[in-house]
Amino acid sequence: MKFKFLLPILLLTTQASAYWRGFSVKSYLADGSTCKSPSDWASVFAQLKKLPNKINAVRLYSSYTCNTLANAIPAAIASDTFLLVGILSASSTYDNEKGALLQAIKAHGWDWLLAVSVGSEDLYRGTISAASLAHQIYDVRGMLSELPGWNGTLKIGHVDTNNAWSNTSNHDVIRACDFVGTDVYPYFQTLQNNSISNAGVLFEDGVKQVRAAVSKAGSSASVWVTETGWPVNGATKNLAVSGTDEARSYWEQVACTAFYAMNTFWFTLQDFNAVPSFAVLGADGSQLYSQSC
Ligand SMILES: *[C@@H]1O[C@H](CO)[C@@H](O)[C@H](O)[C@H]1NC(C)=O
């Protein structure tokens, strides 16, 4: 309830147009290693359209790996769903990832692409330096800006954790970004009061912290929530208890406001046998809890 009164702050500090309401969806099936096929992607988009939230976007983690873009784009276009594309930053795949995005634009034009994230949580994991990642973001923007139909409005950014964004050593990455994606998980914030009754407040605080970091870096990039959710199973973490009632409460506190106040990508649609599982649908496609608002 308390969270509802904080909403005007979000509304005042984000763009006033319609927002992307999406899910972050992995490229793999339940076993964690088989890549989703075009028909698997078609069923993902069909399931998303059945949710009561007018989902209009999906965030992908890779482009070349798993043939993700080539496999997902036809179903995305057919269901009028726009894609936040991921480019893996690892040097072993980076050039191929860029190539897959280039191919996708040559094959399908621009009218399915909402933004590009170069990398995901790489600063948090320490798998690339801030300087190299910033360089990759400029590099991808440079590649796209040379293509026919480029008009400068497409946003290129990066997704990471609040702690990574708050670290001033990473602020060159913020300055390279048109948008800053943050992954917010009160369930894992074990040093704070992360009971479900306080989870909406922790979410709101997390977004504010990243906005403060962006401003401190001298950037006007918009902050997007690129992952958030609450698990339906798994261990108790400090005061955070998993379960479908708690996940439903988190949906009410967070999805039902954030989806209408800023670009937001939920984690996740299905993750089958994962523990903790952040899924909203079970393996048979049924809703594990209500997504109505
Ligand atoms: C720029 O291109 C995108 C994608 O084709 C399109 O949706 C958008 O309306 C264009 N913006 C302008 C200002 O032309």
Ligand SMILES: *[C@@H]1O[C@H](CO)[C@@H](O)[C@H](O)[C@H]1NC(C)=O
């Ligand atoms: C900030 O990032 C730098 C560079 O990656 C790292 O050495 C440092 O430990 C980080 N600081 C904190 C507080 O995490």
Ligand SMILES: *[C@@H]1O[C@H](CO)[C@@H](O)[C@H](O)[C@H]1NC(C)=O
């Ligand atoms: C955690 O926050 C909730 C909601 O504000 C509150 O009801 C609860 O008493 C707090 N718990 C602790 C241990 O501070």
